[in-house]
Amino acid sequence: MSVVASPPPDEIAPAAAERRARAARYARARADLAEGLRAAWLWQALAAQDVRLRYRRSMLGPLWLTLSTAVMVAAMGFLYARLFGMDAHAYIPFLSTGLIVWQFISGIVAEGCQTFLDVQSIIQQTKIPYSAHAYRSVYRNILVLAHNMIIVPAVFGILGQPVGWRVLAMLPGVAVLCVNGVWMSLLVGMASARFRDIPPIVANVLQLLFFVTPVFWKPESLGRWRTVAEYNPLFAAIDVVRAPLLDQTPAPHSWPILAGLTVGGGAVAFVLFARFRSRIAYWV
């Protein structure tokens, strides 16, 4: 049995009624997140289909994801190694891992804008937990990441560097990024459903952030300004996945910054989700 209810307004003092309504909203938001998780079979299948269909009539299929990233790594790798006066053997692994993690993060944020807009007709017609759409978007990007990750052993192999089980050390970082991806998708998804200017703004900001975040350049190159780059939350997010892949330890601030981002961002997104969840059906 399911109950969709706001408490009846009669005979309750306005303040108490408001409190009860708020408590009910939070309970429904929590239930939404939990029911969404239970529908894992649904969003996993939908996300897998998204990836398959995107490349349906192409010969390589989803391997295009791998190939396009590989081409980018090859082209940028040699060019920027020269520009920065760095050894290509050291630079290319740094670049390829950074680029792959960046694509994961920016993919989640950019596609997060479409979390609810893309499934407008479904939201308008069937009752599926709203969170399931966010989980689908994040899971789709995990699948893309898995395709791109093929490049990592390839790059290390070509450069004659050993790839060991140490790459598994990236998993905690990836897991935390996924948690952040969920709140991010809910947040920008709701904002984009309400304000249609958000998706182009997000796309522009992401492009800018790609250049100012140490993705393809090292924070060390900033000299005494390097801490500025290291306090960038996006650097922290990339660092916790990239450093283990390169057999390094993440910068000292990276984990604390990311933990703060997870808790703070998650809390803000949850409050807004509880507040506006029932409006999404009208917005899209």
Place this chain on the structure above:
Amino acid sequence: MAFLALRDVTVEFPIYQGSSRSLKKAIVASSTGGNLARDALDRVQVRALDGLTLDIADGDRVGLIGPNGSGKTTLLKVLGGVYEPSRGQMLSSGRVSSLLDVSLGLNPEATGRENIVLRGMYMGIRPRDMRPRIEDVAAFTELGPYLDMPVRTYSAGMMIRLAFATSTCIPPDVLLMDEWLAAGDAHFLEKAQRRMEDFVRRSSIMVLASHSMDLLKRWCNKGVYIRHGKLIAYEAIDAVIAIYQEQRQR
């Protein structure tokens, strides 16, 4: 036991037009105050349902009657759990399935067979439970080899066949329908009619919104008449139709 219960349900929603939806307007409004603020914040609120109380029990076949814009579709969406009431409460039990738009969840790039599974998922049916039914659905559509082609190559009629056959393959406890399904050519229509009858018989509750009185008389035993979002009458279908027609003539 399936049931639907509405307690003093009110649904209000703001109407967003191109302009009030833009961020620019919201920011400008917040920074300038005055007239513009009123413009952006004084959104037009539509009260689509107004204090509706309604009990629908097992075995009820409810026909929804009302002029255009009276809130029939909104009511169906509340019953289906799509819209949450802004006031009051909605209680329900049983798997609810809405046939509001037959093309729900059809992906034009996927093949007919894939879409059968896809639509099943949106109806809450796992792929492994859907797979044994694919052949049954496929046979009903009579689409033959087209089932392995992407749905984007289908004609409108073929698409309706596919969607109709899929959404009627597993009867839900509660079936919500908007108008009748205008499905394809005469031959298919007849076949669809038969399948629909069987489908409706096997679900415990049906709520059907329609303007065709003949259809409502034939399919429903109860009627709900709403106007301007308010409940005018809820009793036996013939009585409700009589009230409706009398009010319209006045």
